Amino acid sequence: MEIGDTVSWTSRRKHNIGVIIEAVRPFSAPSQQYGLRATAKRSSTSYVVKVGNKYYWPHRSLLKTM
Numbered sequence: 001m002e003i004g005d006t007v008s009w010t011s012r013r014k015h016n017i018g019v020i021i022e023a024v025r026p027f028s029a030p031s032q033q034y035g036l037r038a039t040a041k042r043s044s045t046s047y048v049v050k051v052g053n054k055y056y057w058p059h060r061s062l063l064k065t066m
Contacts (some may be wrong), residue, residue, distance in 0.1 A: 001065060007049060011061040016058075017066070018051035030057055 001007065001020060008017045024030050024046045029038030034048055034055040047063065049056045 001047060001060075001063065004018075007047070007063045008066055009064065011056075011058060011062070016049075016051050016056065018049040018056065020047045021050045021055075022047060022048035024057070031054075038039045054065050 001010045003020050003023060005020045006017065007020060008015065022030060022034070024042065026044050029041060030036045030048045036048065036055055036057045042060070043059070044060060046057065046060050048062075049058060
């Protein structure tokens, strides 16, 4: 997966489709500009995804490229 890819995932019975806007390195947090809480850092590369005007940091295993 790369920045600019369109991805989809399901969370809490809601299907989301968005665009990857940031790759987050292992054991790092997303940029603060997105307002995401990094309660637990991920052990592998993860991605910030923009859906409409909202930002999400889903687990990489949930993402599917479109």
